Amino acid sequence: MTVATHFIVARNDIQNSRLIDTHLPEADALPDETLLIKIDRFAFTANNITYAMLGDELKYWQLFPAPDGFGIIPVWGFGEVIASRHSQVGEGEILFGYFPMATHLVIDAADVSKRGLRDAAAHRQGVAPVYNAYARVTGDAAFAGRQGDYQALLRPLFMLSFLVDDYLAEHNFFGAEQVILSSASSKAAFGLAHLLHSQRQPVRVIGLTSASNVGFVASLGCYDEVVSYDRIDTLPARHPAVYVDFAGNGDLRGRLHRHFGERLVYSSRIGLTHQNAAAEEADLPGAAPTWFFAPDQIRTRAKEWGPGGIDKRFGASWAAFAPKLAGWIEVVEGRGPAAVERLYRDTLAGRVPPHQGHMLSLATP
DSSP, rough: OEEEEEEEETTHHHEEEEEEEEEEOOGGOTTTTTTEEEEEEEEOOHHHHHHTTTTTTTTTSSOOOOOOOOEEEEEEEEEEEEOOOOOOOOOOOEEEEEEESSSSEEEESSOOSEEEEEEEEOTTTOOOOGGGGGETTTOOOGHHHHHHHHHHHHHHHHHHHHHHHHHHHTGGGGGGGGEEEESSSHHHHHHHHHHHHHTTSSSSSEEEOOGHHHHHHTTTTTTTTEEEEGGGGEEEESOOOOESSSOOHHHHHHHHHHHGGEEEEEEOOOOOOTTTTTOOOSSSSSSSEEEEOOHHHHHHHHHHHTTHHHHHHHHHHHHHHHHGHHHHEEEEEEEEEEHHHHHHHHTTTTOOTTTTEEEEEEEEO
């Protein structure tokens, strides 16, 4: 039997992680219509910590079953079909999509087309469709080699950036003249900053980051101003502002709300990269903080733009963004359980330099 290794974390304490092995059926014992996938490599960023923090609320834990009290953090990556019981999918095919932090995955293939397929496993239903979709990318240069790494590391995050940008523009930035992004060095944040800076002038884009990351954030060239967290009181507060919170730090959010007061006209919560975030304050001045959930915006635009409308617009935005990545991101590869554990700990502790993007594999080198 095939032995699959999984990296699991305790749902109520994501500092608690471990490896477990499970036995998968051999190829000739797989159920009809299923595929056995060997997971080749996957991206891991601070956004995956958000998946863990919101695992119960947003149903991330249900995607890949784990022992009671534990969960498997989903990751974007690539897998090879090593056994197929579906007539339209051959062995050796490469799929791109949402995988567990594991060495293998069994997919119940459905809605198979030339471009992709869907995992119809019962436990994976009831979540946003994008999480169950797999692209067939064999031979596609856009998903090969380093370009493939950029796809895994940034394309899903850039989709979030694209949707936030679209939502803000749809609402005319709530009348604001400036957009403030926390965790400005994060990949989702600078993707949004790129979109705002390149196509939403004259709206000013302000990045908040740690003092140690100010230089990197400024070097990206997509922020009009970069301010360290300890200097937010220097921001001019006389003009209406929008706050997009990628950090999830309650203390920072409170300080910003009190600084801008009623001129903070929209406050969006997106990420939870700060694990030591302070408790949420009640009755903050300005607009009440609200969660932005990307699948809601996808559903809205899918109805309004029709079939292929989102893909066409997003593809154009990605084509303008992707060429910048070679100058912004150093891809670092890690293979084996020890490498995965080390990067996981470094990400939790905020020790990963912002210019790095990590591609991992649980397979032993």
